[in-house]
Amino acid sequence: MNILFMSTVDKADLWKQCLTAELPGINIYVYPDCPVAREDIDYVIAWKPPAGEIAKYPNIKAILSLGAGIDGITCDPDLPRNVPISRLVDRCLTQGMTEYVVYWVLHHHRRMDDYARMIAAREWDNYIQADTEQTPVGVLGLGELGGDAAKALSALNFDVLGWSRSAKSINGVTCLHGADGYDEIVSKCRMLVCLLPLTEDTRGILNADTFAGMPKDSVIINCARGGHLVDQDLLAALDSGHLAGAVLDVFHSEPPDPSHPFWAHPKVTMTPHMASLTVPQSAARYMADNIRRVERGEAPLNLIDLSKGY
Numbered sequence: 001m002n003i004l005f006m007s008t009v010d011k012a013d014l015w016k017q018c019l020t021a022e023l024p025g026i027n028i029y030v031y032p033d034c035p036v037a038r039e040d041i042d043y044v045i046a047w048k049p050p051a052g053e054i055a056k057y058p059n060i061k062a063i064l065s066l067g068a069g070i071d072g073i074t075c076d077p078d079l080p081r082n083v084p085i086s087r088l089v090d091r092c093l094t095q096g097m098t099e100y101v102v103y104w105v106l107h108h109h110r111r112m113d114d115y116a117r118m119i120a121a122r123e124w125d126n127y128i129q130a131d132t133e134q135t136p137v138g139v140l141g142l143g144e145l146g147g148d149a150a151k152a153l154s155a156l157n158f159d160v161l162g163w164s165r166s167a168k169s170i171n172g173v174t175c176l177h178g179a180d181g182y183d184e185i186v187s188k189c190r191m192l193v194c195l196l197p198l199t200e201d202t203r204g205i206l207n208a209d210t211f212a213g214m215p216k217d218s219v220i221i222n223c224a225r226g227g228h229l230v231d232q233d234l235l236a237a238l239d240s241g242h243l244a245g246a247v248l249d250v251f252h253s254e255p256p257d258p259s260h261p262f263w264a265h266p267k268v269t270m271t272p273h274m275a276s277l278t279v280p281q282s283a284a285r286y287m288a289d290n291i292r293r294v295e296r297g298e299a300p301l302n303l304i305d306l307s308k309g310y
């Protein structure tokens with residue numbers, strides 16, 4: 001069996017080691033190095049593959065995404081439409097994202113930026129401590145990641161509201177969907193976390209209308225994709241004093257241009273797309289399971305529905 005590893009993330013040796021441990025006897029080649037005929041490649045494991053490249057391997061049985069988000073694969077106009085694409089669902093990835101969301105929600109809930117400014121000024125005071133039960137936190141996207149983060153926030157007694165495409169029921173979370181649900185979540189939440197996939201329906205969803213609909217002094221936490229956010233609208237909402245802050249892990253281009261105003265904005269916290277990182281040791285087990293499934297004639301787990309875009 002021949003697997004082609006096509007990724008802009010430079011951990012190919014570790015991936016090779018982890019995948020070979022799971023699937024002894026396989027051959028793994030690291031794109032663009034492919035010493036066998038292209039027709040002999042069985043699987044492509046991909047993260048942001050160059051446009052047009054996957055189509056050059058005509059007999060692949062599945063594309064396995066190295067990430068949960070597959071927009072970096074489906075944006076390829078030449079992507080073969082008949083090859084199943086499986087996205088990554090992994091315990092470590094979910095755990096990492098929940099840690100990130102809980103960390104930043106608590107950071108803003110406990111006003112850590114204000115305390116840091118106070119301490120820097122050699123001041124000693126404290127603020128009235130907000131009640132989690134009186135603090136509505138919204139989670140856009142209630143899938144593998146958003147659903148887990150919402151449950152963790154609910155376990156901390158935040159008033160958690162979540163939004164998804166289809167109706168859902170999660171213990172401790174007010175689940176909303178549809179346009180009315182969006183307006184409700186936006187109008188209520190002090191902190192709004194974005195964990196949606198990037199699709200034609202969700203591109204630019206964090207825009208001037210969203211920010212205007214949010215309560216004054218709310219905070220945006222975007223750990224999904226830069227394409228969800230209209231950067232200029234966020235800057236306007238921060239500069240007008242309507243929004244108190246933004247935590248951004250993802251950007252239209254990564255890294256953003258050095259001249260981008262986010263880098264030096266006092267109300268923006270940036271992290272370098274690390275909200276959750278794929279852990280090869282753990283994800284390789286999942287990939288191997290999926291490959292075994294396909295080899296048995298079964299569909300891979302967590303198949304992408306190209307008509308929905310996720």
Ligand code: NDP
Binds near residue numbers: 070097197198
């Ligand atoms: P899932 O596919 O499991 O969940 C997606 C959720 O979004 C679902 O609840 C879905 O609704 C909802 N959704 C999709 N489209 C819409 C819409 N138009 N309106 C309302 N809700 C919608 O994805 P994951 O939770 O695994 O991942 C989410 C995203 O997180 C990824 O696509 C990726 O972009 C990002 N990510 C970022 C990382 C980082 O480090 N910054 C790491 C990993 C992922 P329904 O349940 O009804 O289908």
Ligand code: OXD
Binds near residue numbers: 066088278
């Ligand atoms: C992503 C990931 O989709 O890292 O961003 O999984």
